[in-house]
Amino acid sequence: MNNVTKRLFGGKEGLIGNLILALILVVVLPSMLDIFRLNLVGKYLTYAFVAVGLVMLWGNAGVLSLGQGVFFGLGGYCMAMFLKLEASDPVSTKIQSTPGIPDFMDWNQITSLPAFWVPFKSFPFATLAILVVPAVIAYILGVAMFKRRVGGVYFAIITQAIALILSLGIDGNQGVTGGRNGITDLRTLLGWDIRTTQSQYILYFGSVALLFGCIMISRWVLSSKMGRILNAMSEKEDRVRFSGYDVSNFKIFIFCLAAMISAIGGAMFVLQVGFISPSLVGIVPSIEMVIFAAVGGKKSLLGAVYGTLLVNSGKSLFSENFPQLWLFAMGGLFIFVVVLMPNGLAGVWVDYGKTWLAGAKKRLMEKSPVGDVKAVGEAPQL
Amino acid sequence: MMLAYTSAELTSIFTMQSFAGLSLFSVLLLMALGLAIIFGQMGVINMAHGEFMAAGAYTVYLCSMLTAKFAPAFQPYYFLVAILAAFLIAGTLGYFVEWGLIRFLYKRPLDTLLATWGLSLIMQQTFRSTFGAREVTPTLPDWLMGSFKPTETIDIPINGVFVMGLTLFITALVLFFTFKTRAGLRMRATVQNRVMSSSVGINTKIVDRLTFAIGCGIAGVAGAAFTTIGSTGPDSGSRYIVDTFLVVVFGGTASLLGTMASAFGIAQTQSISEFFLQGTMGKVATLLAIVIILMIRPQGLFASKVRRA
């Protein structure tokens, strides 16, 4: 039991952390917020998937990817293609020149469904595609880059280029991808209307559940032997290599894992928001997702969720009330977090919060032994 | 595709496209030079490089407004002065940015990336709040308008020639500075061996600051040159940042020569593929080619002897 708790949650402390987050997401927020704001939170949670992936990739394996939007977008587009085909049955589209195909294809004078769209009529295929397509692309990129020891800054810039390529590619092929507009007007999933209030609640809780699932899987990986190697890699990669491990294989694995997690986020995004567009695939969103992870603490899985929620709520609040100011705030946040809070909120919690808590506990229980206080600066377990 | 044109047309195409390619080459090179100095020599990734370009462009716009208001007689001559002003203002801005932000992050290249991205957001919003969200253009002097016509079908835009000339001039200046002056010597020494340099008495902190400032100044000149081609808006800078980085990385980050070769290759490829493919797809094809080549040869065209991770 203890071992399971440790592997899945990170020990007793981690279990409490998970429970607190679960409480906030499952009980507190749904009761405090109306469905519109809750739907927004659901959207932020889908970004949190990407942040969790980045915690694995960047915080724990030391690889910074500035193109995670690519995988988020791929997952989103796979789901959107399935949903769009479902919404484009011949009956609903009978006013088109060619009924039975998505509306944007009709506007672009396309008369039959392109070959790569056809398999997406099947839900099992679409679900598989959401996981497999990003993983395959991550694998190819990973092999090409990591085996050649391309890392650090170079890798980051190339991931940016990939994000740019994909978003331009989608933009430029309006007929088959929906182009700039994206794929809009999605209505039902296997007959279930995803736009009703009830569906939005169900999708919200579904996202929460999937998010926790991904966090637990990630923690399982981190608490295995691989986790220790990853930790070592992010500190002193050469020594790990000299010890006989093939560092690139680990990086490839984590890159694929992060890609799949991001893709799940993308799919849930499409279900909750009702459309996808190339503006979620490009450079800007990819870099923003990095800051979500950074704010929470790039080594902290739970921190990723908090970071995402905080930054996005701030963004919405600012852009509603002080639209002129929010870019200043965002830019300032980047600088502040990077320069002054390199381990994010989780780091602040570990360095200051935990010692304060331990001290408070000690003061409360006068006769407790001294040995309970944990050392400052230990790698955060959250 | 090629057969759709006569041979006379093809010659014209290639001439004009090569010139368009050369034009694009000079723009890319001007943008990449500043970055090559900062990134290549100092290992600092400045994601706000595009915004320094925009700062230069806005400076030219301001000069244009001021000349129109206070010294209309000066109108034909203000442009060259404006370029110098762009260099100085962007450079000074860079000086203070290095002092206020970059110098804390030298050991953490990935963090500089993120911090400078934040800086770029702040700069973009500053432009938006000061100059408005709309794009602006300075009034360009008449001698920059129009084109040469060597033959009936070939038009060489004058501003393209101007930008190329400016690029050559700046490149020559940079090379001269780096390799022939004592200041350049100090810069190279600091980059190659910081500890030794400081032990022989070079003030490495000031050298860093000046290097960064010069890189930003060149970016300002690039922005100024750019006003002859397009308009300037708050987010003009972010449009070119990825291209600029790719040029530098593709050429091999430690080599100025590499930057030049890379800018040339990329510009010509993009020009030609844009002609035969649709606009956007031409860009995609070029980017894909660069990425694939980089995957095969990650150190770029002219690799340095010192590998930076």
Add this chain to the structure above:
Amino acid sequence: MKTLKAITRVLTTGICICLILAAGPAHASDFPTSKVNTTGLAITDTEVTVGQLHSATGTMAISETGSIQAEQLAIEQINAMGGILGRKIKIIVEDGASDWPTFAEKAKKLLVNDKVAAVFGCWTSASRKAVLPVFEKENGMLYYPTFYEGLEQSKNVIYTGQEATQQIIAGLDWIAKEKKAKTFYLIGSDYIWPRTSNKIARKHIENVLKGTVVGEEYYALGSTSFGSLINKIKLKKPDVIYAIIVGGSNVAFYKQLKAAGITSAKQTLLTISTTEDEVLGIGGENLVGFYSAMKYFQSLTNANNEKFVAAFKAKYGKNAVIGDVTQAAYLGPWLWKATVEKAGSFDIDKVAAASPGIELTTAPEGYVKLHDNHHLWSKLRIGKWRTDGQADVLYESALIEPDPFPKGYQ
């Protein structure tokens, strides 16, 4: 001190109430909230809330700023006249930031959260397509000001700009006749409006005008390097360049065109996407002699327009310019006011039902009328640009009936 404050407050409120009661012809008491608002919109006895959803930032800001200004001017003028059904209009302003997902999110916020009675917004077709499902699901009303490609009609949208047949067909007919044009090069920004418009243009050129399309190309929104395109145009030497370049790219395109030596002396160019707003950024000298096909130009000489231009300049500065979309945006609040007064209610369903047949004789473009299909009857004009950024209006058509689903062009 506290008592003094309280007394001042009571006095001011009392005076305000008296003033409101003494103001305009429509008193709120004639239109009790329970009668005019049966669907829970944000309406009180003294106020009705509307939303404004445009791009204040991003690549579309250059074009949408005018719409924002015009709508606010119209609402200010309506409020000065006493408001609608005795209620002053309050605006909630949201920024779509030239990003369609943001448009959809803000639209949802305005309709679901703020429960506004009407939304004046959008510019690009992409933004409209992104918000349309939201408006139809939440039953809102959008007043959409931009000329667009047609092929759409919704109970929840009033289209105050021209649709493609009104703008494209009449314009092509004129230029083919005036310039004896036979070959056309179609260019545009890469998204739905230019592509669909060029589809209609091509059909008209090939089937009706019996001309040829010698090239058709699209460039991403926001792109600025048109060197290759211009070279291709030079090679093909079309009689007419038919340009649908949108937003900030306009500036780069026309500047590069001029730098390449292509001016109106040698080349005819007709555009349906360039208004006084864009010309301000491009510079009149780069466009002089080229033609635009629009329903409105700032230089129109009728009494309505002169009053409108004066009011606009008084509020926004004597250098302000007014383009076609700006004027169409100005019409939105006035049309809504007329429709609400005819329906006697703010309820969306009643407003939608009362819309067909609404006429405006005070429109700066002249006379307009709402059609059953929620579009406007309007005229088309051809303007030739001058160096000062204004256009000489060379041609004015008769009133054209809107036909968003034209037979033979789909």
